[in-house]
Amino acid sequence: xxxxxxxxxxLVQAGGSLRLACASSGRTLNRYAMGWFRQAPGKERExxxxxxxxxxVTYYAESVKGRFTxxxxxxxxxxxxxxxxxxxxxxxxxxCAARTDAGIGLRPNEYTYWGQGTQVTVSS
Numbered sequence: 001x002x003x004x005x006x007x008x009x010x011l012v013q014a015g016g017s018l019r020l021a022c023a024s025s026g027r028t029l030n031r032y033a034m035g036w037f038r039q040a041p042g043k044e045r046e047x048x049x050x051x052x053x054x055x056x057v058t059y060y061a062e063s064v065k066g067r068f069t070x071x072x073x074x075x076x077x078x079x080x081x082x083x084x085x086x087x088x089x090x091x092x093x094x095x096c097a098a099r100t101d102a103g104i105g106l107r108p109n110e111y112t113y114w115g116q117g118t119q120v121t122v123s124s
Contacts (some may be wrong), residue, residue, distance in 0.1 A: 002026045002113050004096050009118030016086050022079040022096030022115055030074040033099050035111055036081045038092035050104035059104050086122045093117040
């Protein structure tokens with residue numbers, strides 16, 4: 001198994017930037033394809049970005065494309081989400097997730113392991 005812990009959330013003004021991190025323990029990160037999801041109160045969990053196991057393919061939701069960048073540092077067992085040009089509609093709890101398949105997944109039920117989430121709040 002792998003344990004995931006997100007960090008880096010906080011309160012920022014619209015137009016600002018944050019970098020989220022997802023630290024893994026247990027099995028090494030390079031065993032998993034990874035994803036970021038977000039969930040606002042009363043809303044379904046929403047796909048944000050994904051990266052394949054060997055760090056050759058990334059995929060983004062249309063709403064964040066060009067503003068967010070997913071990356072991984074397997075040597076540090078850490079996944080990142082760099083968020084720029086933040087908008088109030090980006091406000092949500094952000095979760096990282098791992099799946100044992102090599103390729104990316106776009107739906108929450110394609111992922112097996114989840115972190116506890118970190119809150120991102122963007123003020124206008």
